[in-house]
Amino acid sequence: MPSQNQKHAACNWCTFSPFCIKNEDGPLLVKQENLVVKQRHYLKRKEVLCFPKTKFRNLYAIQQGAIKTFHIDASGNELIRGFYFSGEILGYEAIYTGRYLFSAVALSETIVCEIPYENFVNLLHSRPELQNRILYLMSQQLSAGFYLASATAEQRLCAFLLDLSTRLSTSGILQEFLFPMSRQDIGNYLMLTPETISRILSKLQKNKLIELDQKKIHFLRRKKIKEIADGL
Amino acid sequence: MPSQNQKHAACNWCTFSPFCIKNEDGPLLVKQENLVVKQRHYLKRKEVLCFPKTKFRNLYAIQQGAIKTFHIDASGNELIRGFYFSGEILGYEAIYTGRYLFSAVALSETIVCEIPYENFVNLLHSRPELQNRILYLMSQQLSAGFYLASATAEQRLCAFLLDLSTRLSTSGILQEFLFPMSRQDIGNYLMLTPETISRILSKLQKNKLIELDQKKIHFLRRKKIKEIADGL
DNA sequence: CGCCGTATTGAGCGCTCTCAAGCTAGGTGG
């Protein structure tokens, strides 16, 4: 379990922070103005945050760690809908149906802030200046993962690597990071098999565009990777 | 140009109607409480509604007709992001960046209601009860096109056909409708070539699951189509 | 150390693409 004396630095870049009064001690239950009640959950790897078809009650802000959302199709395949990292919000899709559409599980030890939707709505009503912020946040998610439409496996994977490198960094762009998810997860997300992911990563390494060491990836020629992602 | 004396029946099922006072005569400029000003635009086939990178000012409600949004990638391919039909809203993605991300063009003669974003926000501030509605609408778009992740061409196309049949109907589900877009557009949207679309449609017809007559499609065995979409 | 989940690498197959040739429907002008 992550140490509790980290003063929750992640809150500083959480997209939800305008809705949230920071508290450095980080008690499990935080009550502020009776409006947004946050309860922190500490999840172990593979622990489930929510199940599909269960009633939608909370949005979740990822404070630390990583979450994947997915559902299992009729053939038993796991279709990954998205990844969520520090500072990102999960759950907007469920507002529409009133039920969660996907499973959400932790990819590593993860801390999430639970945001009861009812309280969230009440806060929005009482503080309309926050509306623009939430419109902004939801709009942002509408254009997420645009590169999934790219034609080739190499294009999609390169775009995904660049996407990860910006989202996993807390400030600016990283030339080096650790994959929070397995090759299998990457493959499911990009509609490819883990073998294909592995082969392309090996090829990128052979061509000196990246360096790989297990979960660690280091960009050697980011610009070239961007070109591949954009389709030359 | 569509006749103007249709009393705008489309407004009845427009998802945006809670924001909008209906007016049967349909003047080009509608002012209501100085809040949401709608200007109706009559677009001809292939006419452009907005360009990528231009400043975001308006949301658009499709009153009649059909719109496609797309952008051109570095290789010159047209990547289709979505289709919008009667009663649907276009433009949420642009809130985030403040600029339109895509081109939007009419697939046929189309009437759109222009909704200045600034007025829309003002209305939201003054009538917080509409907030839930807009959260609902944006949430809905977050799960649109989920079937794009399906593995095979046949799965994606069958899911697309079912999606179209519900969205093109104004009430309930249609067993018969006209394709508003070309095979090429369908292909671009589903990451397939027009030849593949054509071949699969022919195969579905040969197997007596659908009947085809040019742009017209008729479902003979909807349940079977659903099974294919779901991956058996 | 031995186990098991995950990653890598290889060989062969099949789905979808590419390229190319007809086909159909709608529009235009004589």
Add this chain to the structure above:
DNA sequence: CCACCTAGCTTGAGAGCGCTCAATACGGCG
């Protein structure tokens, strides 16, 4: 009214990318 033209659709043959199946290697953890 018909000949022609064009754009979009259909159909076919062959190629290639990514999948399947399988063997091996690696690494964390008991």
